[in-house]
Amino acid sequence: MKQRINVVLREQPVEQKIVVQGWIRTRRDTGGFSFLEVNDGSCLANLQIIAEKTLENYDSEIKHLTTGCSVIVTGIAKESPAKGQNVEMHAEKVEVVGWAEPETYPLQKKRHSFEFLREMSHLRPRTNALGGVARVRSRLSYAIHQFFNERGFAQVHTPIITTSDCEGAGEMFQVTTVGKDGSRPKSDAEEFFGKRAGLTVSGQLQAEVYALALGNVYTFGPTFRAENSNTSRHLSEFWMIEPEMAFCDLSCNMQVATEMLKYVLSDVLENCAEDMALFDKFIEKGLVAKLKSVIDKDFVHLTYTEAVDELLAADKKFEFPVEWGIDLQSEHERYLSEELYKCPLIVTDYPASIKPFYMRVNDDGKTVAAMDILVPGIGEIVGGSQREERYEVLEKRMIEAGIEPEEYEWYLDLRKYGSVPHAGYGLGFERLVQFVTGMANIREVIPFPRTPGSAPC
Template identity: 75%
Template sequence: MKTRIKNILREKPVGQPVALAGWVRTRRDTGSFSFIEINDGSCLANLQILADEKLSNYASDIKQLSTGSSVMVAGVLQKSPAKGQDVELQASQLTVIGTADPETYPLQKKRHSFEFLRELAHLRPRTNALGAVSRVRSRLSYAVHQFFQERDFVQVHTPIITTSDCEGAGEMFIVSTGQEKNKAEHFFGRSAGLTVSGQLQAEVYALALGDVYTFGPTFRAENSNTSRHLSEFWMLEPEMAFCDLQGNMAIATEMLKYLLNDAMSNCPEDMQLFDKFIEKGLLDKLRGVVEKEFAHITYSEAVDRLEKAKKDFVYPVKWGLDLQSEHERYLSEEVFQCPLIVTDYPASIKPFYMRVNDDKKTVAAMDILVPGIGEIVGGSQREERYDVLEARMIEAGIELADYAWYMDLRRYGSVPHSGFGLGFERLVQFVTGMANIREVIAFPRAPGSAPC
């Protein structure tokens, strides 16, 4: 059975036989020896293979190896006299599995721009930075489940195909067979689309099981071709019964600290790469989020601070307008210099399901803002009162009959409940320091672009 390089470098079983497989990064020949560095994707580091002319295929195969070739190697691990590495593998057998033409293989031993790599979605995971992103993303995904399972949340797989528009923005991809001629022929009996959120369905299960979460792909047909937007992205959406806004903020804060700490603890080499080459000071920024108390102000207080700021913003600041990324970053980076929770937004700019406050003008909503990115979590206490929810839906122009099931949740055993959404790619972007969100998802989908 082959061993992963990550485990070899961790355990360093010097003098023991080892078998592994991977892809060639470099080959250097010296006299009757070849020094071959291979990587198997398990970690950032390569392992040096020492192959000599005593191997039967040394001249025919090994000396022809080029970057990108795949190999299987067996041998004995030994201490390395070279600087920068503790061990190397003395090969007793090296089999070439697949070759890579050096004239056409596009990933050579040099730094490539992320824009260039975006055009090679099928090969870019082989690079140091994108491989590190993949490992950190995987670890964060694991930590998400670990966090909620430790707290007795039940995972719910909410539908990807939905007949309800949670955000009410109409930015949904319509699902169609292409054969329908009229409403009577809809495949699902009515118009359906790809989900923008699993929240409404998660509420169904929260009001039966208590605390639940859904974590999966969501879609938005928004024609935004920017470094912050994707058409397909993953959302984490916990929903808690018998929970008000304060409890909602507490679990969101605890979760963020948990996830950031987990990534730094379990992916140290990858995180150091991001800190050194992608965003200087990244680790200090993340430690600040983990260690500091989150500040808390209301939306009205935030607007007041922004209006008094001695700074020119691109977007206007006025009570009743949504905060933009530049406003959010200014507040978290320059005013409070720490993570910030903003609550009690105007009802007019928030979805129908958010609980109306006693002032009748604002809702029990909250956004968590972090330095370097702005909003990373958005949530609210849900409106549990039937009459208030009905009035909000009518005001928003929502067809009540289409949401009869949602209204039933308020007719039969309604309770205070709340939840939030975390855009997973935005979290990965924050943790890795990547400037463009397309670098933190394996196959980015955006207007005009759907590689692989």
């Protein structure tokens, strides 16, 4: 029967007839047979297949197999005498499905730089590291859905095209129609949707609508930001997880976010152990230990004001000056989590002037009920807040931010008809994958990275 290689290696079906399908990694000829290393993408390890010269296509095809060729192999799984593997396969039939031109096939048995691999998005998942990233990303996605499902959250599919700018930063990709002659709509009314629209930077506002009807909901989908940034931490297209919870304050919000991080990290360490060992050995030394410390340790809590005091007292020169009222930069966040506390921490109560209009104003009138979770190696990985549930306060914040309340009448309506305290947060999925795999550049943790000036495939 057909088997995935990860199942063969894990369950070791010795003396059973199996069929595997995959791609040749290497071929080595010796005496009267060939060793074929085959991988089907289900795991990091290859399955060693012994092809005897008695096979009818041994001279015509098997001896000409090269890296990248695709094959279907039928044979018997047997206990392996070789060191480092428990099972091998003795081929009864090797069918060549697709040949790979050895003169032009770019992935040879050597280490390639990630920059080089980015130039061939269609082939890079065949490498050990990026194949491992893809498997870990898939498992993390599964664990996130599982976490919220176990806690009674409903998934909501919020729109990709939106007429509301959640962050108010004006960094949205505009969606418009262009005629064959290059003409564009002369007014908002002539736009395809009857008004200006853009690709979403967040599904949060729409998620609030459903949280105030269903209780606890979450979104998990693509978001877009038209920011001309080419750093190792930014993408133009990325995925966001955004839960929203009714009858929930900032404390409740922090608890759910903390539990979610610990849950998904535990899951991936258990279910992707082989890939995680690869990352620990070749990508970031001590990665597994770092993730286990996040799982095992309590997160440190401190206010924004306390964080600024710690930074001002630090015996360290920062590129960006520190003062109360400025947004913390990545270097500040990493200093706090990596050098000062050496563990994850949650910073709360940021100045209202640097946070979006929807965050609940604290009693001091200067700060908002916001929180960021900072982790070693990344800095901010989660950002969230208690939402402003008071109509008059929210309306005032909108006006102060230069937002016309009439354009967000539907959002204000939620504060008129059964308003309740509610909270939520956003987790950039690629930031999470980057943290878990130890990859230095965020472009390595998404299958097809979109950045300014680059959109391959």
